[in-house]
Amino acid sequence: MESMENANAEKHYKLLVVAIIIGIFGVFIRFAGDENSAYFSWIANAALLIGTLIALKAVFAIMK
Template sequence: MNSTENANAEGHYKLMVLAIAIGLTGVFLRFGDFHYASIISNIILIIGVLIALKSVFAILK
């Protein structure tokens, strides 16, 4: 598989959409009104960022 086919692989973009959805969930939980909302939202947001970085670096590879 050449680099153009690798960059256009559907799996990379599915992973990117998943990362965006997880990141948005973390952002929306910041507005939650329960005891550990800030901590949980930060953890979820960091997980989303890590998944997004993984997919971006897989596309660039």
């Protein structure tokens, strides 16, 4: 039963929500930014990468 309690811990799902918000921010910046600006592309790529890493961390913590 210990594994089930770990999977249902609220902290994992809060971490997933944060990861999703960061990912949505990255997608928004990618499409809302000026097409000629490389800075928006860099920021969008970084946000998507960070969001993905946080989401993977949360998913693997749930599976653990």
